[in-house]
Amino acid sequence: MTxxxxxxxxxxxxxxxxxxxxxxxxxxxxxxxLGLNGLYQPRSVSFIGxxxxxxxxxxxxxxxxxxxxxxxxxxIDLSVGAIVSLxxxxxxxMMEKMGGTGFSVVAALGMGLLVGLACGIVxxxxxxxxxxxxxxxxxxTSIFFTGLALYVMxxxxxxxxxxxxxxxxxRFFEIxxxxxxxxxxxxxxxxxxxxxxxxxxxxxxxxxxxAFQSGLPVTKIRIQGYALCGLxxxxxxxxxxxxxxxxxxxxxxxxxxxxxxAVVLGGSALSGGFGTVVGxxxxxxxxxxxNSLVFFVGTPSxxxxxxxxxxxxxxxxxxxxxxxxxxx
Amino acid sequence: xxxxxQTQAAAPSPVLTFLKKPLLxxxxxxxxxxxxxxxxxxxxxxxQQILRLLIVAALLGIVxxxxxxxxxxxxxxIDLSVGGVVSLxAIIGGNLMNGADAGILPAILGCxxxxxVIGLFxxxxxxxxxxxxxxxxxxxxxxxxxxxxxxxxxIPSGRAAPGLSxxxxxxxxxxxxGIIWLWVAIGLLLAFMLGRTVFGHRIYAIGSNEQAAFMxxxxxxxxxxxLFMLSGAFAAVAGMCLIGYSGSSFANVGEQYMxxxxxxxxxxxxxxxxxxxxxxxxxxxxxxxxxxxxxxxxVHIDESGRQMVFGATLLILMxxxxxxxxxxx
Numbered sequence: 232m233t234x235x236x237x238x239x240x241x242x243x244x245x246x247x248x249x250x251x252x253x254x255x256x257x258x259x260x261x262x263x264x265l266g267l268n269g270l271y272q273p274r275s276v277s278f279i280g281x282x283x284x285x286x287x288x289x290x291x292x293x294x295x296x297x298x299x300x301x302x303x304x305x306x307i308d309l310s311v312g313a314i315v316s317l318x319x320x321x322x323x324x325m326m327e328k329m330g331g332t333g334f335s336v337v338a339a340l341g342m343g344l345l346v347g348l349a350c351g352i353v354x355x356x357x358x359x360x361x362x363x364x365x366x367x368x369x370x371x372t373s374i375f376f377t378g379l380a381l382y383v384m385x386x387x388x389x390x391x392x393x394x395x396x397x398x399x400x401x402r403f404f405e406i407x408x409x410x411x412x413x414x415x416x417x418x419x420x421x422x423x424x425x426x427x428x429x430x431x432x433x434x435x436x437x438x439x440x441x442a443f444q445s446g447l448p449v450t451k452i453r454i455q456g457y458a459l460c461g462l463x464x465x466x467x468x469x470x471x472x473x474x475x476x477x478x479x480x481x482x483x484x485x486x487x488x489x490x491x492x493a494v495v496l497g498g499s500a501l502s503g504g505f506g507t508v509v510g511x512x513x514x515x516x517x518x519x520x521x522n523s524l525v526f527f528v529g530t531p532s533x534x535x536x537x538x539x540x541x542x543x544x545x546x547x548x549x550x551x552x553x554x555x556x557x558x559x
Numbered sequence: 560x561x562x563x564x565q566t567q568a569a570a571p572s573p574v575l576t577f578l579k580k581p582l583l584x585x586x587x588x589x590x591x592x593x594x595x596x597x598x599x600x601x602x603x604x605x606x607q608q609i610l611r612l613l614i615v616a617a618l619l620g621i622v623x624x625x626x627x628x629x630x631x632x633x634x635x636x637i638d639l640s641v642g643g644v645v646s647l648x649a650i651i652g653g654n655l656m657n658g659a660d661a662g663i664l665p666a667i668l669g670c671x672x673x674x675x676v677i678g679l680f681x682x683x684x685x686x687x688x689x690x691x692x693x694x695x696x697x698x699x700x701x702x703x704x705x706x707x708x709x710x711x712x713x714i715p716s717g718r719a720a721p722g723l724s725x726x727x728x729x730x731x732x733x734x735x736x737g738i739i740w741l742w743v744a745i746g747l748l749l750a751f752m753l754g755r756t757v758f759g760h761r762i763y764a765i766g767s768n769e770q771a772a773f774m775x776x777x778x779x780x781x782x783x784x785x786l787f788m789l790s791g792a793f794a795a796v797a798g799m800c801l802i803g804y805s806g807s808s809f810a811n812v813g814e815q816y817m818x819x820x821x822x823x824x825x826x827x828x829x830x831x832x833x834x835x836x837x838x839x840x841x842x843x844x845x846x847x848x849x850x851x852x853x854x855x856x857x858v859h860i861d862e863s864g865r866q867m868v869f870g871a872t873l874l875i876l877m878x879x880x881x882x883x884x885x886x887x888x
Contacts, residue, residue: 362882370818371873378866443886533712537705544698
């Protein structure tokens with residue numbers, strides 16, 4: 232809307248680099264944080280330390296990726312946390328009912344993906360087809376999804392079968408399972424970034440009217456963005472179930488706003504049309520690294536939340552300022 | 560100011576004029592819900608019950624007043640930190656009063672000052688650093704939640720002064736509690752401010768076209784900062800009233816006001832894009848939300864069913880309000 236779109240790319244290596252890879256400032260922040268983590272707790276940058284970080288924050292990474300695809304199109308999804316809760320209780324109940332065998336795990340995960348997809352499509356229809364405002368409409372659907380989750384499991388506590396969390400927390404050929412998951416994730420988002428959908432979502436987010444006039448099915452594309460978001464929210468639920476090894480109908484609620492923060496930290500514009508999934512992953516890691524650093528420097532426990540909150544606020548502001556300066 | 564003529568000249572669209580009047584829609588829905596509630600459980604729409612609903616609605620409505628102003632100011636204006644301010648104000652107010660009437664005035668002043676300072680930071684971030692309001696206030700919410708943990712560990716949660724509790728819950732004038740009079744006064748004040756004062760016209764001006772407002776000499780930044788400060792101050796007043804209502808503050812009491820305050824604004828006919836709408840509708844929107852929630856607690860269904868019905872009803876109600884325009888080639 233402002234002059235940003237009119238400005239011509241100026242010469243200057245660094246600027247062009249950031250324009251090409253908008254997540255570079257975030258990556259720099261993440262590396263500094265990682266260094267500080269290592270300084271205060273050398274073991275945190277060891278193989279085991281990094282494994283623990285990835286294992287704990289893979290769910291938030293997944294959720295940040297989920298949020299990115301709707302933000303691409305200039306939308307937002309405040310129901311991702313509720314979708315995580317719903318998928319979490321659905322798969323835990325289903326695995327338990329089917330006896331916790333290997334087959335039951337696979338069947339439950341398939342069901343979980345379907346539930347996530349369905350929630351995403353509902354959001355897409357509500358926001359894109361019915362043209363309700365995304366912030367309030369996805370808040371309303373989040374209440375609905377939370378109700379469903381409470382219906383499936385009224386109180387938290389049902390344990391997930393050992394087959395499931397042992398696999399998630401286990402190792403194969405001396406390499407932790409989460410690293411296989413991370414490699415698979417990298418391949419999936421690499422492929423997704425090269426699909427037409429990613430480009431179309433960005434085109435819609437950049438200028439929906441122009442996208443429509445050039446013949447793009449804007450409504451369908453936005454629904455697909457929400458559907459993709461629902462699928463990744465289901466993956467986030469798998470990770471959190473592997474990490475907590477139990478079902479909780481309210482487990483994801485607190486994650487929604489962190490997923491938005493991760494996307495912004497990663498250099499994506501909430502107004503749409505500009506961003507990267509890699510940035511959101513780095514953004515989620517920044518949140519994780521801030522949390523662990525605050526712990527490692529020995530902040531008194533009652534001050535930890537405040538220091539974390541301040542650090543995230545500063546990182547958000549710094550990310551936006553650096554990103555804008557680079558693009559201006 | 561020339562800007563007033565611009566805002567008033569908004570072209571009427573050929574849609575049903577009925578649906579163009581959100582205040583009317585909200586009032587009719589409130590009446591319908593009250594009748595439904597009375598049918599489901601006799602006594603739901605009794606005078607005493609309605610008074611109780613209005614008190615709860617006033618708490619939400621006062622938070623929504625600040626939210627409404629920020630949203631009216633446009634540029635994706637939104638304040639996600641209001642819930643944190645409500646919680647913070649409840650605990651600061653509770654400690655400053657500590658059960659004594661003499662502490663009411665310092666508590667009110669202290670809370671409003673705290674809310675306004677938080678709003679000042681939000682406003683400075685949004686205007687000087689040009690951080691999107693959603694991001695700035697989201698970050699601020701995180702800071703406030705952390706601050707609450709620190710405060711809670713250091714000092715007791717505090718108690719409301721009897722005078723304040725009386726003001727919120729007991730009849731004050733003409734049988735109505737003081738908080739309802741306060742809410743009506745805020746409604747009148749905002750109606751006057753938005754409709755008759757230069758400041759009000761500036762809000763609509765920056766909300767509908769910031770560039771044009773700037774060209775016309777409106778101090779855009781100062782106006783927007785003032786909106787965020789007002790939002791913090793209103794949330795702080797609501798926090799004070801909340802502790803008067805509940806007696807003492809408990810963990811994160813304010814969280815329940817964050818998104819509902821936005822929905823009350825939307826149900827009142829102010830679109831999130833800003834620049835048009837007003838507070839009178841928002842007041843009706845707040846009552847509507849509270850009546851709806853109250854019906855669901857009256858009916859005997861599980862928490863899960865209640866949430867599902869509430870979410871679905873919110874979606875259906877939203878269909879009545881400011882849907883986006885369809886794409887046209």
